[in-house]
Amino acid sequence: MRLVEGQGRTRLAGALAAGQDAYKFRRALLEHRPDFLGVLDKIAEKSDWGKPLGQGRGRGIAIFECYDTIIGQVAEVTVSKKGEVRVDRVVASVDCGHVVNPGIVEAQIQSGVIYGLSAALYGEITIKDGRVEQSNFDSYQVVTLADTPKIEVYLALSGGKKWGGIGEPGTASTALAIANEVFAATGTRVRSLPLKNVKLVGPA
Amino acid sequence: MISITVNGKVHRLDVEPEMPLLWVIRDELGLTGTKFGCGISMCGACTVHVNGEAVRSCGMVVGDVAGKSVTTIEGLSPDSKHPVQQAWLAEGVPQYGYCQCGQIMAAAAFLKEHPKPSDADIDANLTNICRCGTYVRIRSAIHRAAALMKT
Numbered sequence: 409m410r411l412v413e414g415q416g417r418t419r420l421a422g423a424l425a426a427g428q429d430a431y432k433f434r435r436a437l438l439e440h441r442p443d444f445l446g447v448l449d450k451i452a453e454k455s456d457w458g459k460p461l462g463q464g465r466g467r468g469i470a471i472f473e474c475y476d477t478i479i480g481q482v483a484e485v486t487v488s489k490k491g492e493v494r495v496d497r498v499v500a501s502v503d504c505g506h507v508v509n510p511g512i513v514e515a516q517i518q519s520g521v522i523y524g525l526s527a528a529l530y531g532e533i534t535i536k537d538g539r540v541e542q543s544n545f546d547s548y549q550v551v552t553l554a555d556t557p558k559i560e561v562y563l564a565l566s567g568g569k570k571w572g573g574i575g576e577p578g579t580a581s582t583a584l585a586i587a588n589e590v591f592a593a594t595g596t597r598v599r600s601l602p603l604k605n606v607k608l609v610g611p612a
Numbered sequence: 613m614i615s616i617t618v619n620g621k622v623h624r625l626d627v628e629p630e631m632p633l634l635w636v637i638r639d640e641l642g643l644t645g646t647k648f649g650c651g652i653s654m655c656g657a658c659t660v661h662v663n664g665e666a667v668r669s670c671g672m673v674v675g676d677v678a679g680k681s682v683t684t685i686e687g688l689s690p691d692s693k694h695p696v697q698q699a700w701l702a703e704g705v706p707q708y709g710y711c712q713c714g715q716i717m718a719a720a721a722f723l724k725e726h727p728k729p730s731d732a733d734i735d736a737n738l739t740n741i742c743r744c745g746t747y748v749r750i751r752s753a754i755h756r757a758a759a760l761m762k763t
Contacts, residue, residue: 544654546654556747556748
Protein backbone atom coordinates (compact mmCIF):
# COMPACT_ATOMS: atom_id res chain seq x y z
CA MET A 409 0.00 0.00 0.00
CA ARG A 410 1.49 3.33 -1.03
CA LEU A 411 0.25 6.18 1.05
CA VAL A 412 0.64 9.52 -0.61
CA GLU A 413 -0.75 11.11 2.54
CA GLY A 414 1.91 9.39 4.65
CA GLN A 415 4.83 10.05 2.31
CA GLY A 416 4.06 13.69 1.98
CA ARG A 417 3.10 14.28 5.58
CA THR A 418 6.07 16.26 6.79
CA ARG A 419 6.19 18.40 3.68
CA LEU A 420 2.40 18.66 3.77
CA ALA A 421 2.34 19.95 7.33
CA GLY A 422 4.94 22.52 6.43
CA ALA A 423 3.11 23.58 3.28
CA LEU A 424 -0.22 23.93 5.06
CA ALA A 425 1.42 25.82 7.91
CA ALA A 426 2.71 28.18 5.25
CA GLY A 427 -0.90 28.63 4.04
CA GLN A 428 -0.61 26.64 0.81
CA ASP A 429 -3.80 25.27 -0.72
CA ALA A 430 -4.18 21.54 0.11
CA TYR A 431 -5.33 20.62 -3.40
CA LYS A 432 -2.63 22.60 -5.20
CA PHE A 433 0.04 21.22 -2.89
CA ARG A 434 -0.97 17.64 -3.72
CA ARG A 435 -1.13 18.54 -7.40
CA ALA A 436 2.47 19.71 -7.30
CA LEU A 437 3.57 16.55 -5.46
CA LEU A 438 1.85 14.32 -8.01
CA GLU A 439 2.87 16.16 -11.16
CA HIS A 440 4.57 13.05 -12.57
CA ARG A 441 1.42 10.89 -12.20
CA PRO A 442 -1.32 11.72 -14.71
CA ASP A 443 -3.54 8.96 -13.26
CA PHE A 444 -3.42 10.55 -9.79
CA LEU A 445 -3.99 13.98 -11.30
CA GLY A 446 -7.11 12.72 -13.13
CA VAL A 447 -8.66 11.68 -9.82
CA LEU A 448 -7.47 14.75 -7.93
CA ASP A 449 -8.75 17.22 -10.53
CA LYS A 450 -12.09 15.42 -10.72
CA ILE A 451 -12.80 15.73 -6.98
CA ALA A 452 -11.62 19.33 -6.91
CA GLU A 453 -13.92 20.22 -9.80
CA LYS A 454 -16.99 18.34 -8.57
CA SER A 455 -16.65 19.52 -4.98
CA ASP A 456 -16.30 23.22 -5.93
CA TRP A 457 -12.94 23.22 -4.20
CA GLY A 458 -11.92 26.76 -3.42
CA LYS A 459 -15.49 28.08 -3.14
CA PRO A 460 -15.88 29.31 0.45
CA LEU A 461 -18.24 27.47 2.82
CA GLY A 462 -19.99 29.05 5.80
CA GLN A 463 -18.62 29.51 9.29
CA GLY A 464 -17.72 26.30 11.09
CA ARG A 465 -17.66 24.42 7.80
CA GLY A 466 -14.72 23.15 5.85
CA ARG A 467 -13.51 20.83 3.13
CA GLY A 468 -10.85 18.18 3.48
CA ILE A 469 -9.09 16.49 0.62
CA ALA A 470 -7.26 13.18 0.53
CA ILE A 471 -5.89 10.95 -2.19
CA PHE A 472 -4.11 7.63 -2.04
CA GLU A 473 -3.69 4.30 -3.75
CA CYS A 474 -4.50 0.82 -2.53
CA TYR A 475 -5.31 -2.50 -4.23
CA ASP A 476 -4.18 -0.91 -7.51
CA THR A 477 -6.94 1.68 -7.26
CA ILE A 478 -6.41 5.39 -6.81
CA ILE A 479 -9.12 7.05 -4.78
CA GLY A 480 -9.60 10.68 -3.90
CA GLN A 481 -12.19 12.19 -1.61
CA VAL A 482 -13.29 15.66 -0.67
CA ALA A 483 -15.42 15.75 2.47
CA GLU A 484 -17.48 18.71 3.62
CA VAL A 485 -17.98 18.95 7.35
CA THR A 486 -19.79 21.16 9.80
CA VAL A 487 -18.36 21.52 13.27
CA SER A 488 -21.01 22.73 15.73
CA LYS A 489 -20.35 25.23 18.51
CA LYS A 490 -20.08 22.26 20.85
CA GLY A 491 -17.38 20.79 18.64
CA GLU A 492 -19.56 18.00 17.18
CA VAL A 493 -18.61 16.84 13.70
CA ARG A 494 -21.18 16.29 10.98
CA VAL A 495 -20.14 15.19 7.50
CA ASP A 496 -22.56 16.76 5.02
CA ARG A 497 -21.19 15.72 1.66
CA VAL A 498 -18.50 13.47 0.25
CA VAL A 499 -17.25 13.71 -3.33
CA ALA A 500 -15.20 10.69 -4.35
CA SER A 501 -13.41 9.74 -7.53
CA VAL A 502 -11.74 6.45 -8.40
CA ASP A 503 -9.32 5.13 -10.95
CA CYS A 504 -9.58 1.36 -10.83
CA GLY A 505 -8.39 1.06 -14.44
CA HIS A 506 -11.51 -0.49 -15.94
CA VAL A 507 -15.10 -0.99 -14.86
CA VAL A 508 -17.56 -3.73 -15.77
CA ASN A 509 -20.62 -2.52 -13.84
CA PRO A 510 -20.42 1.15 -12.84
CA GLY A 511 -23.44 0.76 -10.54
CA ILE A 512 -21.57 -1.74 -8.39
CA VAL A 513 -18.50 0.49 -8.26
CA GLU A 514 -20.70 3.37 -7.12
CA ALA A 515 -22.39 1.23 -4.45
CA GLN A 516 -19.05 -0.08 -3.16
CA ILE A 517 -17.62 3.41 -2.80
CA GLN A 518 -20.79 4.75 -1.15
CA SER A 519 -20.77 1.91 1.34
CA GLY A 520 -17.02 2.13 1.86
CA VAL A 521 -17.41 5.78 2.79
CA ILE A 522 -20.16 4.89 5.30
CA TYR A 523 -18.03 2.14 6.84
CA GLY A 524 -15.05 4.48 6.99
CA LEU A 525 -17.26 7.16 8.54
CA SER A 526 -18.28 4.77 11.34
CA ALA A 527 -14.62 4.02 11.98
CA ALA A 528 -13.54 7.67 11.84
CA LEU A 529 -16.31 9.03 14.06
CA TYR A 530 -17.03 6.22 16.52
CA GLY A 531 -15.06 3.04 15.93
CA GLU A 532 -13.26 1.93 19.05
CA ILE A 533 -12.64 -1.32 20.91
CA THR A 534 -11.40 -0.89 24.46
CA ILE A 535 -10.07 -3.49 26.89
CA LYS A 536 -10.78 -3.37 30.61
CA ASP A 537 -9.55 -6.02 33.06
CA GLY A 538 -8.57 -8.22 30.15
CA ARG A 539 -11.96 -8.02 28.47
CA VAL A 540 -13.35 -6.17 25.49
CA GLU A 541 -15.89 -3.66 26.78
CA GLN A 542 -18.01 -3.43 23.62
CA SER A 543 -20.46 -6.27 23.07
CA ASN A 544 -23.27 -5.01 20.86
CA PHE A 545 -24.65 -1.95 19.11
CA ASP A 546 -25.57 -0.35 22.46
CA SER A 547 -21.87 -0.08 23.27
CA TYR A 548 -20.46 0.22 19.75
CA GLN A 549 -22.00 3.10 17.84
CA VAL A 550 -22.17 2.87 14.06
CA VAL A 551 -23.37 5.24 11.37
CA THR A 552 -27.09 5.16 10.59
CA LEU A 553 -29.18 7.06 8.03
CA ALA A 554 -29.12 10.12 10.28
CA ASP A 555 -25.31 10.39 9.92
CA THR A 556 -25.21 9.57 6.22
CA PRO A 557 -23.88 12.38 4.05
CA LYS A 558 -24.69 12.96 0.40
CA ILE A 559 -22.12 10.84 -1.44
CA GLU A 560 -21.17 11.41 -5.06
CA VAL A 561 -18.96 8.97 -6.95
CA TYR A 562 -17.13 9.84 -10.18
CA LEU A 563 -14.97 7.60 -12.32
CA ALA A 564 -11.62 8.84 -13.63
CA LEU A 565 -10.43 5.69 -15.38
CA SER A 566 -6.92 5.51 -16.81
CA GLY A 567 -7.44 2.12 -18.51
CA GLY A 568 -4.26 0.25 -19.38
CA LYS A 569 -3.49 -3.15 -17.86
CA LYS A 570 -4.80 -2.27 -14.42
CA TRP A 571 -7.85 -3.86 -12.83
CA GLY A 572 -7.93 -2.32 -9.37
CA GLY A 573 -9.95 -3.40 -6.34
CA ILE A 574 -13.02 -1.46 -5.33
CA GLY A 575 -14.02 -2.92 -1.94
CA GLU A 576 -11.54 -1.33 0.44
CA PRO A 577 -10.40 1.99 -1.05
CA GLY A 578 -13.58 3.89 -0.07
CA THR A 579 -13.24 2.86 3.57
CA ALA A 580 -9.56 3.56 3.87
CA SER A 581 -9.63 7.08 2.43
CA THR A 582 -12.63 8.45 4.35
CA ALA A 583 -10.89 9.11 7.66
CA LEU A 584 -8.10 10.99 5.85
CA ALA A 585 -10.52 13.36 4.13
CA ILE A 586 -12.53 13.91 7.31
CA ALA A 587 -9.47 14.54 9.47
CA ASN A 588 -8.21 17.04 6.89
CA GLU A 589 -11.55 18.79 6.78
CA VAL A 590 -11.68 19.01 10.57
CA PHE A 591 -8.34 20.79 10.30
CA ALA A 592 -9.76 23.09 7.64
CA ALA A 593 -12.83 23.89 9.75
CA THR A 594 -11.23 24.17 13.20
CA GLY A 595 -7.46 24.45 12.80
CA THR A 596 -7.06 21.33 14.96
CA ARG A 597 -4.87 18.55 13.57
CA VAL A 598 -6.37 15.11 14.24
CA ARG A 599 -3.64 12.62 15.11
CA SER A 600 -5.73 9.78 16.53
CA LEU A 601 -9.17 8.29 15.90
CA PRO A 602 -12.05 7.98 16.59
CA LEU A 603 -13.06 11.62 16.39
CA LYS A 604 -15.55 11.25 19.25
CA ASN A 605 -12.53 11.24 21.58
CA VAL A 606 -10.94 14.35 20.06
CA LYS A 607 -11.80 17.58 21.83
CA LEU A 608 -12.73 20.12 19.18
CA VAL A 609 -13.67 23.73 19.57
CA GLY A 610 -16.34 24.87 17.15
CA PRO A 611 -16.87 28.41 15.91
CA ALA A 612 -17.56 30.99 18.64
CA MET B 613 -52.34 -22.14 23.52
CA ILE B 614 -51.72 -18.75 21.96
CA SER B 615 -53.50 -17.65 18.83
CA ILE B 616 -51.79 -15.21 16.45
CA THR B 617 -52.41 -14.27 12.84
CA VAL B 618 -49.30 -14.26 10.65
CA ASN B 619 -49.56 -13.15 7.02
CA GLY B 620 -53.32 -13.63 7.15
CA LYS B 621 -53.20 -17.16 8.53
CA VAL B 622 -54.33 -17.98 12.07
CA HIS B 623 -51.89 -20.11 14.07
CA ARG B 624 -52.64 -21.75 17.40
CA LEU B 625 -49.31 -22.26 19.11
CA ASP B 626 -48.34 -24.33 22.12
CA VAL B 627 -45.52 -22.04 23.28
CA GLU B 628 -44.61 -20.05 26.38
CA PRO B 629 -46.08 -16.53 26.27
CA GLU B 630 -42.58 -15.17 27.05
CA MET B 631 -41.12 -16.61 23.87
CA PRO B 632 -39.79 -13.77 21.66
CA LEU B 633 -41.99 -13.16 18.63
CA LEU B 634 -38.92 -13.54 16.39
CA TRP B 635 -38.32 -17.03 17.76
CA VAL B 636 -41.93 -17.99 17.03
CA ILE B 637 -41.74 -16.59 13.50
CA ARG B 638 -38.49 -18.33 12.62
CA ASP B 639 -38.48 -21.55 14.63
CA GLU B 640 -42.17 -22.37 15.14
CA LEU B 641 -43.54 -21.11 11.82
CA GLY B 642 -40.41 -21.59 9.69
CA LEU B 643 -40.56 -18.10 8.19
CA THR B 644 -36.86 -17.35 7.97
CA GLY B 645 -36.98 -14.10 5.97
CA THR B 646 -37.04 -12.23 9.29
CA LYS B 647 -33.51 -12.19 10.70
CA PHE B 648 -31.91 -12.28 14.14
CA GLY B 649 -29.42 -9.42 14.32
CA CYS B 650 -28.41 -7.84 17.62
CA GLY B 651 -31.08 -9.36 19.86
CA ILE B 652 -31.54 -6.11 21.79
CA SER B 653 -33.94 -4.24 19.48
CA MET B 654 -31.24 -1.91 18.20
CA CYS B 655 -30.47 -2.99 14.66
CA GLY B 656 -33.91 -3.74 13.17
CA ALA B 657 -32.99 -6.87 11.18
CA CYS B 658 -36.02 -8.55 12.83
CA THR B 659 -38.54 -5.83 11.88
CA VAL B 660 -42.08 -7.09 11.21
CA HIS B 661 -45.47 -5.38 11.28
CA VAL B 662 -47.89 -5.90 14.16
CA ASN B 663 -51.31 -4.49 13.27
CA GLY B 664 -49.54 -2.53 10.53
CA GLU B 665 -46.90 -0.96 12.76
CA ALA B 666 -43.19 -1.73 12.44
CA VAL B 667 -41.84 -3.50 15.54
CA ARG B 668 -38.60 -5.24 16.36
CA SER B 669 -39.69 -8.79 16.94
CA CYS B 670 -36.64 -9.89 18.96
CA GLY B 671 -37.71 -7.63 21.81
CA MET B 672 -41.42 -8.51 21.80
CA VAL B 673 -42.91 -11.58 23.47
CA VAL B 674 -45.53 -13.63 21.65
CA GLY B 675 -47.99 -13.29 24.54
CA ASP B 676 -48.28 -9.58 23.77
CA VAL B 677 -49.17 -10.35 20.16
CA ALA B 678 -52.03 -12.76 20.94
CA GLY B 679 -55.07 -11.93 18.82
CA LYS B 680 -53.08 -9.44 16.73
CA SER B 681 -52.10 -9.52 13.09
CA VAL B 682 -48.43 -9.98 12.20
CA THR B 683 -46.96 -9.38 8.75
CA THR B 684 -43.48 -10.65 7.87
CA ILE B 685 -41.45 -10.04 4.71
CA GLU B 686 -43.03 -13.20 3.24
CA GLY B 687 -46.49 -11.65 3.60
CA LEU B 688 -45.73 -8.07 2.54
CA SER B 689 -47.03 -8.73 -0.96
CA PRO B 690 -48.54 -11.87 -2.56
CA ASP B 691 -46.24 -11.53 -5.60
CA SER B 692 -43.20 -9.76 -4.07
CA LYS B 693 -44.22 -6.61 -5.94
CA HIS B 694 -44.89 -4.24 -3.07
CA PRO B 695 -43.75 -0.75 -4.22
CA VAL B 696 -40.92 -0.84 -1.68
CA GLN B 697 -39.72 -4.18 -3.06
CA GLN B 698 -39.92 -2.87 -6.63
CA ALA B 699 -37.99 0.26 -5.67
CA TRP B 700 -35.36 -1.79 -3.83
CA LEU B 701 -34.79 -3.86 -6.96
CA ALA B 702 -34.69 -0.84 -9.28
CA GLU B 703 -32.14 0.99 -7.12
CA GLY B 704 -30.04 -2.12 -6.47
CA VAL B 705 -30.05 -1.44 -2.74
CA PRO B 706 -28.90 -4.72 -1.13
CA GLN B 707 -25.26 -5.68 -0.80
CA TYR B 708 -24.68 -8.42 1.75
CA GLY B 709 -28.41 -8.35 2.32
CA TYR B 710 -28.85 -9.65 5.87
CA CYS B 711 -30.50 -6.45 7.15
CA GLN B 712 -32.55 -5.82 4.03
CA CYS B 713 -35.82 -7.62 4.92
CA GLY B 714 -35.92 -5.50 8.07
CA GLN B 715 -35.07 -2.37 6.09
CA ILE B 716 -37.91 -3.09 3.63
CA MET B 717 -40.44 -3.76 6.40
CA ALA B 718 -39.41 -0.57 8.24
CA ALA B 719 -39.63 1.47 5.02
CA ALA B 720 -43.06 0.03 4.09
CA ALA B 721 -44.53 0.97 7.49
CA PHE B 722 -42.83 4.39 7.40
CA LEU B 723 -44.32 5.23 3.98
CA LYS B 724 -47.84 4.63 5.28
CA GLU B 725 -47.27 7.44 7.80
CA HIS B 726 -45.15 9.63 5.49
CA PRO B 727 -46.41 9.21 1.91
CA LYS B 728 -44.25 12.11 0.66
CA PRO B 729 -41.15 11.97 2.87
CA SER B 730 -38.22 14.40 2.79
CA ASP B 731 -34.66 13.18 3.37
CA ALA B 732 -34.95 14.66 6.86
CA ASP B 733 -38.12 12.58 7.54
CA ILE B 734 -36.31 9.44 6.38
CA ASP B 735 -33.21 10.17 8.47
CA ALA B 736 -35.24 10.94 11.60
CA ASN B 737 -37.54 7.91 11.43
CA LEU B 738 -35.58 5.01 10.00
CA THR B 739 -32.99 3.76 12.45
CA ASN B 740 -32.30 0.26 11.12
CA ILE B 741 -28.58 -0.45 10.95
CA CYS B 742 -26.90 -1.53 7.72
CA ARG B 743 -23.23 -2.34 8.18
CA CYS B 744 -22.67 -2.48 4.42
CA GLY B 745 -23.76 1.16 4.41
CA THR B 746 -26.46 0.98 1.74
CA TYR B 747 -28.06 4.10 3.21
CA VAL B 748 -27.59 6.32 0.15
CA ARG B 749 -29.57 3.88 -1.99
CA ILE B 750 -32.10 3.24 0.79
CA ARG B 751 -32.92 6.96 0.66
CA SER B 752 -33.29 6.89 -3.14
CA ALA B 753 -35.41 3.73 -3.02
CA ILE B 754 -37.80 5.19 -0.45
CA HIS B 755 -38.37 8.24 -2.66
CA ARG B 756 -38.92 5.92 -5.64
CA ALA B 757 -41.38 3.77 -3.67
CA ALA B 758 -43.27 6.88 -2.55
CA ALA B 759 -43.63 7.91 -6.20
CA LEU B 760 -44.78 4.39 -7.18
CA MET B 761 -47.42 4.41 -4.43
CA LYS B 762 -48.89 7.68 -5.69
CA THR B 763 -49.55 6.32 -9.18
